[in-house]
Structure formats: C-alpha cells, structure tokens
Amino acid sequence: MSRRAAAQAELPQSVIREASIWFVRLGAEEATEEDGAACRRWVEADPLHRLAWDRVEMLGRQFGQVEPQAGLAVLDRVPSRGRRQALKALSLAVGLGGAAAAGLPWRAWTSDFGTVVGERRDATLSDGSVLTLNTDSAADVRFDADLRLIVQRRGELHIASHGDPHVPPRPLVVATPMGRVIALGTRFVVRLDDGEAWVAVTEGAVRIEPAAGGAGAARVVEAGAGTYFDERAVQAARPAPHADAWVRGALFADAMRLDAFAEELGRYRKGRLACDPSVAGLRISGSFPLGDTDRILAAVERALPVQARRYTRYWVVFGPRG
Amino acid sequence: MNQSGSPAPVEGLYIQHQSWLRDWLRRKTGCPFDAADLTHDTYLKVLVREDDARTLREPRAYLTTIAHGLMVNLFRRRDIERAYLDSLALVQDAFAPSPERRALALEALIEIDRLLDGLPAKVRKAFLLAQLEGLRHGEIAERMQVSVSSVRQYLARAMQHCLAVW
Numbered sequence: 001m002s003r004r005a006a007a008q009a010e011l012p013q014s015v016i017r018e019a020s021i022w023f024v025r026l027g028a029e030e031a032t033e034e035d036g037a038a039c040r041r042w043v044e045a046d047p048l049h050r051l052a053w054d055r056v057e058m059l060g061r062q063f064g065q066v067e068p069q070a071g072l073a074v075l076d077r078v079p080s081r082g083r084r085q086a087l088k089a090l091s092l093a094v095g096l097g098g099a100a101a102a103g104l105p106w107r108a109w110t111s112d113f114g115t116v117v118g119e120r121r122d123a124t125l126s127d128g129s130v131l132t133l134n135t136d137s138a139a140d141v142r143f144d145a146d147l148r149l150i151v152q153r154r155g156e157l158h159i160a161s162h163g164d165p166h167v168p169p170r171p172l173v174v175a176t177p178m179g180r181v182i183a184l185g186t187r188f189v190v191r192l193d194d195g196e197a198w199v200a201v202t203e204g205a206v207r208i209e210p211a212a213g214g215a216g217a218a219r220v221v222e223a224g225a226g227t228y229f230d231e232r233a234v235q236a237a238r239p240a241p242h243a244d245a246w247v248r249g250a251l252f253a254d255a256m257r258l259d260a261f262a263e264e265l266g267r268y269r270k271g272r273l274a275c276d277p278s279v280a281g282l283r284i285s286g287s288f289p290l291g292d293t294d295r296i297l298a299a300v301e302r303a304l305p306v307q308a309r310r311y312t313r314y315w316v317v318f319g320p321r322g
Numbered sequence: 323m324n325q326s327g328s329p330a331p332v333e334g335l336y337i338q339h340q341s342w343l344r345d346w347l348r349r350k351t352g353c354p355f356d357a358a359d360l361t362h363d364t365y366l367k368v369l370v371r372e373d374d375a376r377t378l379r380e381p382r383a384y385l386t387t388i389a390h391g392l393m394v395n396l397f398r399r400r401d402i403e404r405a406y407l408d409s410l411a412l413v414q415d416a417f418a419p420s421p422e423r424r425a426l427a428l429e430a431l432i433e434i435d436r437l438l439d440g441l442p443a444k445v446r447k448a449f450l451l452a453q454l455e456g457l458r459h460g461e462i463a464e465r466m467q468v469s470v471s472s473v474r475q476y477l478a479r480a481m482q483h484c485l486a487v488w
Binding site for chain 2: 013019024027029065070077314
C-alpha cells in the first residue's frame with residue numbers, strides 16, 4: 001500500500017536508466033566501496049534519484065518475500081507471456097500447472113530435506129531422532145533394515161539422536177564427501193566447508209572415519225569438543241562449547257574478530273557481507289538471534305564503532321563509523 | 323437511451339448496463355459468481371473515476387475495457403496462486419512455509435509478475451537468478467551459457483522495465 005502511494009510520481013527515462021546502471025554496477029563482482037559511495041552520492045543528489053533507488057530496493061524486498069525455488073517455479077514458467085495472452089494461457093495452465101512445476105530442477109528440494117539461505121528447520125525422523133538443518137543446507141535421509149543413513153549434501157546439520165526402536169538397533173551414520181560420522185548415542189553438528197567438514201559434539205560422542213584414510217585414521221570425538229576432518233585425516237579436537245547455538249536460533253560469538261563474525265553471519269544472508277580491513281580486528285561478543293539478521297547488523301553497530309553500509313540488499317559492508 | 327453522445331452519470335451507467343455487463347462477464351468467465359464479483363469491481367472502479375464517466379461516448383466499450391482488465395488480473399492471480407501451491411506441494415510438509423509467509427510470498431509474486439510482464443525470456447531469467455538466488459553475474463553467465471556482459475545488459479534492461487511500468 002505504501003508502494004501505491006509512492007507510485008504516484010513518474011520517473012523520467014534518464015533517471016530510470018541511471019538507476020538501472022547503478023543497480024548493475026553495484027551487483028558486479030568487481031564493485032568497490034568507491035562504487036558504493038558514488039552511488040550514494042548519486043542517490044542523494046536529487047529527490048527523483050532517491051525515489052528511483054527506493055523502488056530498486058523495494059523491488060528487492062519483494063523478491064525477498066519469496067523462497068527462491070518457488071519464485072523461479074512461478075515466475076519463470078511461461079516467460080514473456082503478455083497479459084493479453086494470459087487468458088489463453090490460463091486454459092492450458094489449468095491442466096498443466098502441476099506437471100510444469102514438477103519438471104523443474106529443484107536443487108534444494110531434490111534432497112529429502114533442504115533449507116534456503118536464512119532458514120532453519122527441524123524434522124523428526126522415523127526413529128524419533130530430530131534432524132535440524134541450518135541455513136542453506138540439504139540432506140537425504142535413507143533408512144533401511146541395516147542402517148540409519150543421512151547423506152549430507154551441503155550446509156550444516158544437527159542431530160539429536162534417539163535410541164533406535166528397530167531390533168536390532170541400526171547405527172546412525174552421517175555420510176559426507178569427506179567421510180562418515182557415526183553416532184555413539186548423541187547430539188552433534190556436522191558442517192560442510194570447502195574440502196573439509198566440521199564436527200562438534202554436545203552430548204555423547206561420535207566416531208569419524210575419513211573416506212580415504214583407512215581404519216587407522218578414524219577418531220572418536222567426545223562431548224564439548226569439535227574438530228575438522230578431510231578425506232585423509234581428522235585434526236586434533238578442540239573445545240567447542242557453543243557449536244550448536246544455531247539450533248536454538250542464536251549466533252554465538254566470544255571475542256570473535258569482526259571479519260570472522262561477518263563471514264559467519266553472511267551464511268545466513270543472501271549476497272555479500274564484507275568487512276573493511278580497518279575494522280576487521282575489532283572483537284565482538286554476544287548471543288545474537290538469527291531470526292532477523294538486519295537486527296544483528298544494528299546490534300553490531302551499537303556494540304562497536306562501526307557502520308553497516310548497505311549498497312544493495314545483497315551487499316553490506318562493515319566499515320568505520322562516519 | 324444515450325448509448326452514445328450525451329453525458330452518462332454513474333447511476334445511469336449502472337441502471338442501464340449492469341445486467342448486460344454481468345451477462346457479458348458470465349459468458350467470458352463461465353462462472354456466475356466471478357461475473358457478479360467482477361461487475362461489482364468494475365463499477366467500483368468507475369466510481370473512483372467519476373469524471374470520466376460523465377463524458378463517455380461509448381459506455382459499454384468503456385465498461386468492458388475495465389471489466390476485461392479486472393478479469394485478466396483475477397485469472398492471472400489465480401494462475402500464480404495455483405503455480406505457487408504446486409511448487410509447495412513438492413516440499414516436505416515439515417519444511418513448508420507458514421500461512422503468513424505464504425500470503426506474503428503470494429502478494430509479492432503477483433506484484434513481481436506484473437512488473438516483469440512482457441520481458442524476453444533471457445532477460446527475465448537473468449533477473450530472477452540475480453534477485454531470487456542472489457547469484458553473482460559470473461554465476462548467472464555460467465548458468466545461462468552467455469557472456470557476463472550479456473548478463474549485465476539483461477539485468478539493466480529488466481530493472482529499467484520494472485521502473486518504467488511501476
């Protein structure tokens with residue numbers, strides 16, 4: 001509705017063109033902070049520029065309301081259909097809607113379970129175990145007579161395992177590209193990074209078997225500890241007291257460097273969340289609710305002498321204040 | 323009495339043409355309930371623009387133009403809603419969005435669909451990948467098998483289109 005009110009003003013073609021150029025320039029991989037500052041100067045130079053940019057951002061927020069896969073399925077179905085043809089298309093769509101949607105590549109949903117960026121979900125599995133997926137994660141659940149197998153595709157998951165009602169009890173195993181993580185009655189987290197996986201245990205223990213390491217490479221990790229492993233070896237375990245904070249919807253930081261914090265928080269937001277080198281070494285502590293990452297940005301601004309500059313919805317940079 | 327030429331206030335428009343308009347809409351939509359709703363909505367729109375109604379030369383053409391636009395919007399809306407629900411049907415129940423999120427998403431989809439209407443397929447695709455998935459220009463180029471500079475032209479064109487039809 002506020003959008004309707006703002007819709008009264010007509011934008012000149014030249015302003016529309018300039019705003020579109022800024023939109024593309026700021027979205028480019030090679031965009032610098034100078035580009036961001038230059039865009040801000042353009043926006044502030046003229047109320048019509050401001051109005052055009054508000055609309056660019058409003059449109060971005062509209063897109064933000066839609067799950068990416070659903071958005072693609074709905075908006076990319078029958079491209080460039082004019083409104084005049086909508087009626088004709090409708091008669092076809094009535095019969096074909098389901099089939100057309102089913103033919104799409106569902107990257108996030110071909111896995112049995114998946115989440116999009118910023119989302120967190122849990123599911124109770126057939127044995128009573130609870131699988132929780134963190135932001136932008138996916139896993140397939142394959143239980144059979146011998147094994148409770150969870151194939152982790154991407155992202156991060158937490159398992160609160162339940163004693164198997166099946167007789168005899170089947171092992172609960174998380175398979176990753178780097179190797180297997182076997183539950184020994186337990187709660188634990190597995191996270192896939194580039195070329196390695198992180199495992200942290202909050203209750204009980206797990207056994208890690210690197211895929212190409214042979215039997216000698218296997219290690220047991222106990223509650224309170226976490227470790228990285230790759231295909232060949234498991235690193236030495238280290239204390240990991242808050243590794244499952246995200247399961248309760250919190251991002252936990254204990255004197256964390258701001259650049260590391262930005263990287264971590266960035267997992268929960270689409271696009272880029274960067275940190276200017278001049279403030280990268282500042283330390284931040286606290287437990288931040290992940291439900292609204294914009295509020296976390298504001299909390300960081302209150303806690304530290306920094307400003308979160310928003311160049312676009314997909315590009316935020318922590319920089320010095322002022 | 324004044325099919326053309328003399329002034330036609332809204333009351334007259336209503337008395338003389340509403341049952342004709344409803345029949346016309348019933349034939350078009352094949353549904354008496356939709357026809358009744360759309361007739362009502364059409365006169366609401368006419369009321370809002372009363373100035374125009376007084377100088378109408380062809381009141382039935384005027385009414386059907388408005389009614390047709392409303393009907394297309396209604397069907398388009400249902401079409402989008404159906405496609406959205408179809409897309410959700412593929413998601414595990416445990417992972418389906420809440421009713422509130424669905425309602426917001428549906429409104430957003432309808433508005434975005436209106437803005438994107440008429441864009442060529444590639445332009446639309448590039449824009450959707452950028453806005454929905456937050457993909458970088460290079461990633462979009464790879465996904466679509468086109469050059470990065472093409473992607474940037476598509477994105478600029480899509481944004482210009484949206485701002486122009488806002």
